[in-house]
Amino acid sequence: MEKEKVKLTIPEQVAKALDGRTQRWLSFEVRIPEPELSKKMKGIMEFTEEELEKISKRLNYNFEK
Numbered sequence: 001m002e003k004e005k006v007k008l009t010i011p012e013q014v015a016k017a018l019d020g021r022t023q024r025w026l027s028f029e030v031r032i033p034e035p036e037l038s039k040k041m042k043g044i045m046e047f048t049e050e051e052l053e054k055i056s057k058r059l060n061y062n063f064e065k
Helices: 010-018 023-030 034-041 049-059
Strands: none
Touching (some): 010 023, 010 034, 023 049
16 A cells, blocks of 8 residues: 655745754845744745745755645
8 A cells, every 4th residue: 555645835845955954044045034934934924936946946955836
């Protein structure tokens, strides 16, 4: 029997891609204010395509939507 692949949310994927780095570090690297990034990581706000592209390039990670 095949296991069903669990789909991670975008914030979960970002957390996984951070690989020990902090949200503060990411905030500085991709120029997203810390309070805004925090809300996006909690799922209160959505990431824009531009933000995901910046994060993807900086973390060298491809997000599954």
